[in-house]
Amino acid sequence: xxxxxxxSRLVGYLTANRDxxxxxxxxxxxxxxxxxxxxxxxxxxxxxxxxPHLANAVGPSGQVLAIDLNPAVADLAAAHAASHxxxxxxxxxxxxxxxMLTEEAFDAIWSNDVIWPGNFDDPAAVVAQMARAVRxxxxxxxxxxxxxxxxxxxxxxxxxxxxxxxxxxxxxxx
Numbered sequence: 001x002x003x004x005x006x007x008s009r010l011v012g013y014l015t016a017n018r019d020x021x022x023x024x025x026x027x028x029x030x031x032x033x034x035x036x037x038x039x040x041x042x043x044x045x046x047x048x049x050x051x052p053h054l055a056n057a058v059g060p061s062g063q064v065l066a067i068d069l070n071p072a073v074a075d076l077a078a079a080h081a082a083s084h085x086x087x088x089x090x091x092x093x094x095x096x097x098x099x100m101l102t103e104e105a106f107d108a109i110w111s112n113d114v115i116w117p118g119n120f121d122d123p124a125a126v127v128a129q130m131a132r133a134v135r136x137x138x139x140x141x142x143x144x145x146x147x148x149x150x151x152x153x154x155x156x157x158x159x160x161x162x163x164x165x166x167x168x169x170x171x172x173x174x
Contacts, residue, residue: 002092004145016017022049023126025049025050025053025112026053026120028141029050029053029054029057029110029141030053030057031141032057032108032110032141034054034057034058034062034107034108034139035058035062035107035108036058036059036061036062037058037059037061037062038058038062038063038106038107038108038138039058039062039063039105039107039108040053040054040057040058040062040063040064040065040106040107040108040109041064041066041067041097041100041101041106041108041109041112041133042066042067042110042111043065043067043097043098043100043103043109043110043111043114043115043130044067044069044097044111044112044113044114044115044119045066045067045068045073045074045077045092045144046068046073046077046112046113046114047073047076047077047080048066048076048077048078048079048080048081048092049060049112050066050079050110051064051066051077051080051081051084051086051090051092051110052080052081052084052086054066054110055081055084055086055089055090056086058089058107060089061089063089063091064086064089064090064091065090065091065093065100065106066081066090066091066092066093067093067094067095067096067100068092068094068097069072069094069095069096069097070094070133072096073094074092074093074094075094077092078090078092079160081143088130098126098129100133101126101129101130101132101133102133103132103133104132104133104134104135104136105133105135106133106134106135106138107134107135107138107139107141108134108138108140108141109133109134109138109140109141110141111130111141115127127140130172
C-alpha cells in the first residue's frame with residue numbers, strides 16, 4: 001500500500017467519524033469557557049471537527065491555530081474550517097504541534113485523541129509542555145482517546161460517554 005493510499009484511507013476514516021463525536025466535542029469545548037479574543041492551539045486537529053467550536057468560542061477577535069502531522073489531514077481540516085465560515089480566524093498547518101508549545105503562547109490548548117503512547121514516547125512530558133504553553137488562567141482540554149464505531153469497547157472511555165455523564169473528560173484550568 002502506498003503512502004497516498006494510506007492518506008486516502010485515513011482521510012476517509014476521519015471524515016466518516018467526525019460527525020460521530022461532534023456533539024461531545026462541542027459540549028467539552030463549551031465547558032472550557034474559552035476567553036473571547038483568545039488564542040487557542042488545536043493540537044492534532046485531525047479532520048478539524050473541533051475547529052468551528054473553538055473558533056466560535058473565541059469569537060471574531062480570537063484565533064485558532066490547528067496543527068496536524070499529516071498534510072492530507074491538515075488539508076481536510078482546512079476545508080472543514082472553510083465550510084463553517086471560520087477560516088478567517090483559523091490557521092491550519094501540517095507539522096509537529098509540540099514545536100508550538102512555547103512558554104505562555106496560548107490562552108487554551110485543545111487536544112482530542114492525540115496524547116497517548118502510540119503517538120508520543122512520553123505523553124506525560126507532552127502534557128507538561130502543554131501546561132507551560134498556556135498563559136496563567138488559561139485552559140487545557142484533552143480527551144486522551146475516544147471510542148469510535150468498530151473499536152474495542154475496553155479501549156477507553158469515550159468523550160461522548162463522559163459528556164453524557166456530565167464529566168468534561170480530562171479538562172482542567174491551568
